[in-house]
Amino acid sequence: MSELPEQTQSPSPAEVKRVLEAALLASQDAMSTGELKKLFEQELDHVLIRRLLDELREDWAGRGVELVQVSSGWRFRTTADVQPYLDRLKNEKPAKYSRAVLETLAIIAYRQPVTRGDIEDIRGVAVSPGIIKALEGRGWIDSVGYREVPGRPALYATTRRFLDDLGLRTLSELPPLAELQKVMEFNDAR
Structure with a gap:
């Protein structure tokens, strides 16, 4: 078993890659390149870190x-094709x-940032405070400010956790709205 060198000398790219892999496998959350750089005493080039992460991605392909x-950095996750097998191990559903929560x-x-009033105008029905609390509790939305109108209603937007949980880097990776509407209509027909 090889030992990591003392931190007084610069680690080789192979050693850096090995440490990155271990840190990402051990972490439950995504890690940014800035966090990954903190693993080393020496200042490592961002380009090197990115190249080694791309190599790791290729190493694990298939x-x-x-x-x-994802939005907040890099992480390992199971592939979609093995997920049904892993779901058999879980006792929880x-x-x-x-539908109200998903529409909200x-x-x-x-449409972010939006107020509760904006959501109600689009949906055509009142938004229960429980819906907003459920989405905030899940960490998917947060208040990002207040609209400068009488009453100063809170403005809501999605969070990095929302993107991470959906496996997205940016909001631009969301499916087109028309595609989402077709899925909702299909589910209604069932």
């Missing part, structure tokens, strides 16, 4: 686990969200 870049989340994601 396996049941993949390295992906995935969270089910009502979609409005916030596609």
Whole structure:
């Protein structure tokens, strides 16, 4: 078993790659390149870190686990094709969200920042405070300020966690709204 060199000398790219892999496998959360750079006493070039992360992604290609870049950084996750097998190990059922919760989340994601009043205007019905609390509790939305109108209603937007949980880097990776509407209509027909 090889030992890591003392931190007085610069680690080789192979050693850096090995440490990056271990840190990402051990972390439950995505790690930014800035966080990954902190693993080393010496200042490492951003380009080197990025190249080694791309190499790691290639090394893991075709396996049941993949390295992906999401909004808040890099993380390992299981591939979609093995997920049904892993789901058999879980005793818990995935969270089910009502149509009202999903519609509210979609409005916030596609129209952000929005107020509760904006959401109600689009949906045509009142938004229960429980819906906003559920989405905030999940870490998917947050208040990002206040609209400068009488009453100063809170403005809501999605969070990095929302993007991370969906495996997205940016909001531009969301599916087109028309595609989402077709899915909602299909589910209504069932």
